Amino acid sequence: MLIVQKYGGTSVGTLERIKEVAKRVARTKEEGKDVVVVVSAMSGETNKLTQMAHSLSKNPKRREMDLLLSSGERVTSALLAILLTEMGHETIAMSGRQAGIITDSVHTKARIDHIDKSYIENELKKGLIVVVAGFQGITEIGEVSTLGRGGSDLSAVAIAGALNANVCEIYTDVDGVYTTDPRIEPKAKKLDKISYDEMLELASLGAKVLQTRSVELAKKLNVNLVTRSSFNDNEGTYILNEEDIMEKPLVSGIAIDKNQARITLRGVSDKPGIAAEIFRKLADEGVNVDMIIQNVGVDGATNLGFTIPENELDITKKAMEEINASQSLEYDKNVVKVSVVGVGMKSHSGVACTAFDTLADENINIEMISTSEIKVSMIINEKYGELAVRALHDAYKLDK
Amino acid sequence: MLIVQKYGGTSVGTLERIKEVAKRVARTKEEGKDVVVVVSAMSGETNKLTQMAHSLSKNPKRREMDLLLSSGERVTSALLAILLTEMGHETIAMSGRQAGIITDSVHTKARIDHIDKSYIENELKKGLIVVVAGFQGITEIGEVSTLGRGGSDLSAVAIAGALNANVCEIYTDVDGVYTTDPRIEPKAKKLDKISYDEMLELASLGAKVLQTRSVELAKKLNVNLVTRSSFNDNEGTYILNEEDIMEKPLVSGIAIDKNQARITLRGVSDKPGIAAEIFRKLADEGVNVDMIIQNVGVDGATNLGFTIPENELDITKKAMEEINASQSLEYDKNVVKVSVVGVGMKSHSGVACTAFDTLADENINIEMISTSEIKVSMIINEKYGELAVRALHDAYKLDK
Numbered sequence: 001m002l003i004v005q006k007y008g009g010t011s012v013g014t015l016e017r018i019k020e021v022a023k024r025v026a027r028t029k030e031e032g033k034d035v036v037v038v039v040s041a042m043s044g045e046t047n048k049l050t051q052m053a054h055s056l057s058k059n060p061k062r063r064e065m066d067l068l069l070s071s072g073e074r075v076t077s078a079l080l081a082i083l084l085t086e087m088g089h090e091t092i093a094m095s096g097r098q099a100g101i102i103t104d105s106v107h108t109k110a111r112i113d114h115i116d117k118s119y120i121e122n123e124l125k126k127g128l129i130v131v132v133a134g135f136q137g138i139t140e141i142g143e144v145s146t147l148g149r150g151g152s153d154l155s156a157v158a159i160a161g162a163l164n165a166n167v168c169e170i171y172t173d174v175d176g177v178y179t180t181d182p183r184i185e186p187k188a189k190k191l192d193k194i195s196y197d198e199m200l201e202l203a204s205l206g207a208k209v210l211q212t213r214s215v216e217l218a219k220k221l222n223v224n225l226v227t228r229s230s231f232n233d234n235e236g237t238y239i240l241n242e243e244d245i246m247e248k249p250l251v252s253g254i255a256i257d258k259n260q261a262r263i264t265l266r267g268v269s270d271k272p273g274i275a276a277e278i279f280r281k282l283a284d285e286g287v288n289v290d291m292i293i294q295n296v297g298v299d300g301a302t303n304l305g306f307t308i309p310e311n312e313l314d315i316t317k318k319a320m321e322e323i324n325a326s327q328s329l330e331y332d333k334n335v336v337k338v339s340v341v342g343v344g345m346k347s348h349s350g351v352a353c354t355a356f357d358t359l360a361d362e363n364i365n366i367e368m369i370s371t372s373e374i375k376v377s378m379i380i381n382e383k384y385g386e387l388a389v390r391a392l393h394d395a396y397k398l399d400k
Numbered sequence: 401m402l403i404v405q406k407y408g409g410t411s412v413g414t415l416e417r418i419k420e421v422a423k424r425v426a427r428t429k430e431e432g433k434d435v436v437v438v439v440s441a442m443s444g445e446t447n448k449l450t451q452m453a454h455s456l457s458k459n460p461k462r463r464e465m466d467l468l469l470s471s472g473e474r475v476t477s478a479l480l481a482i483l484l485t486e487m488g489h490e491t492i493a494m495s496g497r498q499a500g501i502i503t504d505s506v507h508t509k510a511r512i513d514h515i516d517k518s519y520i521e522n523e524l525k526k527g528l529i530v531v532v533a534g535f536q537g538i539t540e541i542g543e544v545s546t547l548g549r550g551g552s553d554l555s556a557v558a559i560a561g562a563l564n565a566n567v568c569e570i571y572t573d574v575d576g577v578y579t580t581d582p583r584i585e586p587k588a589k590k591l592d593k594i595s596y597d598e599m600l601e602l603a604s605l606g607a608k609v610l611q612t613r614s615v616e617l618a619k620k621l622n623v624n625l626v627t628r629s630s631f632n633d634n635e636g637t638y639i640l641n642e643e644d645i646m647e648k649p650l651v652s653g654i655a656i657d658k659n660q661a662r663i664t665l666r667g668v669s670d671k672p673g674i675a676a677e678i679f680r681k682l683a684d685e686g687v688n689v690d691m692i693i694q695n696v697g698v699d700g701a702t703n704l705g706f707t708i709p710e711n712e713l714d715i716t717k718k719a720m721e722e723i724n725a726s727q728s729l730e731y732d733k734n735v736v737k738v739s740v741v742g743v744g745m746k747s748h749s750g751v752a753c754t755a756f757d758t759l760a761d762e763n764i765n766i767e768m769i770s771t772s773e774i775k776v777s778m779i780i781n782e783k784y785g786e787l788a789v790r791a792l793h794d795a796y797k798l799d800k
Binding site for chain 2: 015
């Protein structure tokens with residue numbers, strides 16, 4: 001039985017925390033399992049290095065950023081391997097290169113191309129615990145690369161997939177996936193199981209437990225994920241194929257994403273190709289456009305509405321200037337996106353109506369709506385965000 | 401014209417210091433020279449990492465120590481390359497691996513086996529500044545290795561040798577090599593030139609500017625060294641072949657080494673092989689025995705005296721216990737070694753006599769003496785150490 005365990009920055013944030021991690025790894029090994037551990041940099045390290053680089057250059061060279069940023073995980077992996085060896089468990093630390101993680105050449109946000117699993121397998125065969133520095137790999141020509149935000153999760157999932165591990169455990173400082181953010185709704189409950197697709201929606205909607213990319217990769221490679229806390233022994237949340245979840249709840253969770261801004265372009269010419277030009281330009285600038293609403297036009301002109309991450313507002317305004325669409329641009333930063341997510345929606349109607357009714361009962365105006373098979377998202381005024389979350393959590397009886 | 405510049409930990413100790421280093425590198429490049437820069441970790445980083453590892457394990461796994469410790473220089477090299485690029489000078493940062501530095505497999509104190517110079521040369525040909533992470537390389541099987549104390553100096557000298565650089569500039573926080581430690585004798589003068597052999601003696605006798613290994617390697621590879629300060633523009637000290645120094649001073653400097661302990665074994669059996677057994681045991685334990693004095697024996701027994709580094713006293717006592725020589729062991733930690741160094745001694749007699757006379761005039765008792773072609777070393781009581789240095793500095797008119 002092979003377990004891949006991934007420990008995030010807060011889980012290895014101090015030497016004391018690293019000792020707790022080592023105990024858990026040792027316990028797993030002592031249960032007779034093979035263990036591959038993937039570690040992040042100690043919390044704060046990557047930010048510290050990034051800030052140093054940005055204080056020297058507004059646009060630091062990406063190849064060199066990767067050499068810089070990859071050092072944090074190397075430190076943690078070496079420290080953990082040293083400690084496990086001291087505890088009597090033969091352990092080898094591996095950089096991304098040594099673990100055979102090959103990526104494309106897009107420095108600072110590389111994608112894993114493949115894993116040469118022989119390096120890790122050889123050490124597992126010898127009975128060693130393998131500790132891999134997460135977040136990093138090498139390109140085909142041997143340059144150091146890093147995987148961007150949530151990169152260590154990606155490393156862990158990719159390794160679990162390549163080695164056909166029984167489970168990939170993602171350790172963070174929270175117990176698992178909750179029906180909603182417990183800081184907003186104290187009655188929020190931890191979910192035992194959730195499907196990849198629901199997790200994907202929740203992740204892209206602001207749930208911080210797992211990054212979208214890791215869930216996508218887990219789904220693609222059919223890796224069983226568990227997110228757990230490294231600070232206690234509570235059972236976490238399993239993230240599985242929908243088919244492996246017997247009882248599908250109508251609604252699994254309520255998500256809130258505060259990093260939202262709504263843009264309105266008034267009087268956009270209602271001719272084919274105009275909207276395409278606008279969104280192509282935004283895509284070229286790397287702006288992540290989310291919801292789009294275009295009303296039927298009046299007198300050959302229409303209003304085009306869309307949402308973007310709030311921190312991409314400046315690039316958006318600049319991009320619209322460049323294509324002469326800025327004179328009609330209005331924006332509103334005081335909005336949030338509240339979403340209801342659940343695979344059960346596929347087979348049940350009325351879920352969306354309940355959401356709209358609930359917000360209407362609270363006198364909350366819905367500015368935009370977007371739906372998919374398994375979610376309903378609504379843009380509302382920021383000041384009602386938390387109230388909406390609590391009301392929806394109640395309406396779907398998620399505390400039961 | 402190719403210049404290799406090496407910047408030590410204090411020279412790159414803060415972002416402000418790194419900016420000063422970048423200015424100097426840029427200036428050199430703008431003068432039309434090719435530049436390879438070798439950097440140490442920011443001061444304090446390597447100690448911090450070492451302490452972390454030692455808090456987790458008394459005897460940390462050496463392979464993992466190398467993965468750990470090599471991260472500090474990677475950080476500095478990336479930061480400096482990012483800054484130089486920002487300043488408009490195309491620059492590439494290289495880890496030890498990327499710079500082609502191949503070592504033996506003795507982790508944490510590897511020796512450079514050879515340098516595959518094509519990696520650095522290719523970048524220089526393109527007109528780039530090359531910044532290499534010092535102190536590190538890889539073994540034949542691709543494991544990360546580090547070179548031990550003074551390792552970045554070694555990297556710089558080896559690279560300068562492999563590339564046939566015109567000069568290898570070693571930047572630290574001192575101006576160069578002085579006739580003696582200016583904190584002891586304020587009249588100490590900076591030397592313009594010194595031979596490899598003199599520098600070797602001074603380095604091994606406690607002058608902190610350069611490690612013995614780097615000077616040995618520079619001598620072997622015929623690399624012209626300069627030690628300079630990165631904090632000012634003063635000319636440094638050239639370290640050259642003796643033949644390249646026209647006017648050879650009788651005495652170049654006075655060194656003092658306070659990390660000394662004197663051991664006396666009383667009543668050692670005066671038979672062949674006894675001394676050999678003692679010193680073989682000490683060599684096996686890694687104790688660096690320096691001076692040895694054995695008197696003619698009386699009644700088949702003799703007293704054996706030798707000096708060791710003070711911090712190796714405990715291992716020495718333990719080693720002597722193991723071969724049953726400890727019952728007659730006496731030691732004195734309150735001794736220092738004061739040495740007079742100069743290539744001119746080779747052709748002039750009387751240098752040693754002047755030293756003995758000088759100490760006698762000060763009523764300082766000389767406990768042990770050892771001489772070589774270019775130095776006279778004397779063990780004296782610690783409390784007279786600084787007085788002896790000043791008196792000898794005066795006697796040889798080194799302030800003139």
